[in-house]
Amino acid sequence: MAARPAPAACADCPVRDQAVCSALDTHELAELSAIGRHRRYARGETILAAGDDSIACATLVSGAVKLSAIDAEGTERIVGLVHPAGLLGQLFAPQVDHHATALADSELCLFPRAGFEALMVRHPALTRAILDRTLRELSAARSLVDLIGRGRAELRVAGLLLAMARAASPSPCHYAGHIELPLTRGEMASMLGLTIETVSRVLTRFEKSGLIERKGARGLDIRDAPQLEEMVAGGRQGLRSTP
Amino acid sequence: MAARPAPAACADCPVRDQAVCSALDTHELAELSAIGRHRRYARGETILAAGDDSIACATLVSGAVKLSAIDAEGTERIVGLVHPAGLLGQLFAPQVDHHATALADSELCLFPRAGFEALMVRHPALTRAILDRTLRELSAARSLVDLIGRGRAELRVAGLLLAMARAASPSPCHYAGHIELPLTRGEMASMLGLTIETVSRVLTRFEKSGLIERKGARGLDIRDAPQLEEMVAGGRQGLRSTP
DNA sequence: CGGCGCGTTGACTGTAGTCAAATAAAGTGG
DNA sequence: CCACTTTATTTGACTACAGTCAACGCGCCG
DSSP: OOOOOOOHHHHTTTTTTTTTGGSSSSSHHHHHHHEEEEEOOOOTEEEEEEOOOOOEEEEESOEEEEEEOOOOOOOOOEEEEEOTEEEEESSSSSSOSEEESSSSSEEEEEEEEEHHHHHHHHHHHHHHHHHHHHHHHHHHHHHHHHTTTTOOOHHHHHHHHHHHHHHHHTTTOOSSSSSEEEOHHHHHHHHHTTOOOHHHHHHHHHHHSEEEETTOOOOOOOSHHHHHHHHHHOOTTSSSOOO | OSSSOOOOOHHHHHTTTTGGGGSSSHHHHHHHHHHHHEEEEEETTTETTTTSSEEEEEEEEEEEEEEEEETTTOOEEEEEEEEEEEESSOOSSSSSSEEEEESSSSSEEEEEHHHHHHHHHHHHHHHHHHHHHHHHHHHHHHHHHHHHTOOHHHHHHHHHHHHHHHSSSSSTTTTSSSOSSOOOOHHHHHHOOOOOHHHHHHHHHHHHTEEEEEETTTEEEEEEEHHHHHHHHHEEESOOOOO
């Protein structure tokens, strides 16, 4: 349907069909591509620090990113994850209010503030695509609220494992049988509002019950997804219902 | 600057300068006003049920709304609040994934799906305003993740009280001295991942320390905001730091 | 080889959840 | 308007889950 070929940089982009770019025609894509620049980040590298304002937003091409807040004591709290095709950054806010850090070696497509807003004005489809993506991030953030607010530690860990397995699978309704967690135990703990020790203990308990099988420190096989699902769906066991 | 007066329905709208409508010129506003319809909801009334799809989105004019998920056992988990000028609904999703319920008697400005999307296409400023608002909701949702993930019950309750005091105040950087909580104890508990009893106990403890003063079941005065702030800023006391 | 970061395990403690009952507030109907 | 029911909130006593402190194992890199 497109008369013109896509820009070279985008032609073989792995998230071409899912990221915000997918909503653009080749002409628009060329303009976007002209101001966007690719960059690779190693695990642990900071992508955006809270207070930064040079980047309007960025698409994650590959890898994984955590969004975190640092409190007065210097403790990190993870408030969200970004998977490939996801969008980072605060478009209009004077400054980003969360840090973005690479969890694995990652590739980003950065859009500097300069020029980007003008592009959005010129191409409503871009704005609309960003809105679409942002609404999905919002929904994901609320799911995380739901997950963390639950009573027992098991529920939270199970929910996180399933979310990771879903993200690692090509189709969003199936789970990957094997996952390599991009998160350390400490990061999982920070995300779920638990301690490292509790996360570790829950995982050993899961392994003993045959729900999962650990493969090294970070890898694991999901052995009994239905059981894990039931746990999560079961709701706030350990936090009495109040109907 | 506007040559034409604003539509009658919008002329005396209390959130005219803060809601998505504020970004529109009078002509655009007239079109939006033409498809929007006002409706009042009594406390406890359902505004949007998960699965509903007739409403594209809605602006909260007055009152307060909770967004919640209901799990398999029928237990409610509150995943977010909407304050006046805030936006509800899932624009593009095939269906809303959370329930929206009035916490207090509320007035909404509803935009049916029919016609709304066409309006967005015709008026990019509308899309842009919605994006702006959605990004703020996203940021708020992540702050909630941050709050809930914290260790001690005191921190969470203090954070919620301050958030409510901020929302009740005209300027977002100051706290209202007095607030009428739109949430029952059970709703606060569901939001913070605690039990009713714990919330109640924390509040009595706060009152005994002179941090707050309860006025009836729902009303309270903030007596020592700095102390509460310090508590919240202090971070995850009770959940050891891992730097 | 030795230090270092990360993960696991154990023993102990404390906070928040559970069960239960009393009290206060808010509706309802006569 | 008041008596009565219903619902929300508070308080207490007890328990258990998860946090704390501490030690140990493993893999990695200098």
